[in-house]
Amino acid sequence: MKTSIKIVARLLVMAGLVMGTQAFAQDKTVADGVFTDAQVEAGKQVYDDSCSSCHNMRFYQDTLRSWNSQPLLYLWEAVLGTMPADNPGSLMLDEYTNVLAYILNENGFPTGETELDPDNGMSDISILPPK
Numbered sequence: 001m002k003t004s005i006k007i008v009a010r011l012l013v014m015a016g017l018v019m020g021t022q023a024f025a026q027d028k029t030v031a032d033g034v035f036t037d038a039q040v041e042a043g044k045q046v047y048d049d050s051c052s053s054c055h056n057m058r059f060y061q062d063t064l065r066s067w068n069s070q071p072l073l074y075l076w077e078a079v080l081g082t083m084p085a086d087n088p089g090s091l092m093l094d095e096y097t098n099v100l101a102y103i104l105n106e107n108g109f110p111t112g113e114t115e116l117d118p119d120n121g122m123s124d125i126s127i128l129p130p131k
């Protein structure tokens with residue numbers, strides 16, 4: 001019973017995300033300076049400690065390519081739920097956000113004034129393939 005309530009709650013959240021995505025046109029992309037220098041710097045540490053042992057930057061380049069035009073929030077959620085593969089969900093939420101900023105920056109996307117924040121507009125930022 002407990003489990004089914006959880007599942008229903010999860011489905012409602014997902015439905016909300018999908019509807020939210022449809023309601024607000026995605027007017028921003030990862031090329032619009034959607035993360036800060038400080039986030040990139042903090043993310044590099046996370047990357048070196050927790051992400052670089054299993055895949056290299058080439059892998060992330062391919063990932064961004066295959067996630068082309070998807071909301072950035074979905075990638076954040078996928079990484080949060082599955083990575084690091086040897087201990088999923090073990091990092092702080094901020095660390096997942098920062099490491100995504102670092103990966104995007106390494107793939108040529110610029111920093112800006114606004115912090116990347118999963119609670120604020122990240123479903124309206126779409127992923128672009130790196131050049």
Ligand code: HEC
Nearest residue numbers: 047050051052053054055063078079083084085086091099
């Ligand atoms: C212990 C090894 C390991 C570590 C550490 C690890 N990963 Fe992964 N990662 C994998 C494996 C295995 C897959 C899935 C198989 C594949 O696509 O190569 C994967 C897949 C991914 C994907 C593709 C997801 C998708 O659905 O397209 C991303 C993005 C990713 N990892 C990011 C990260 C980040 C960020 C970190 C650091 C927080 C990290 N990984 C740490 C092993 C690892």
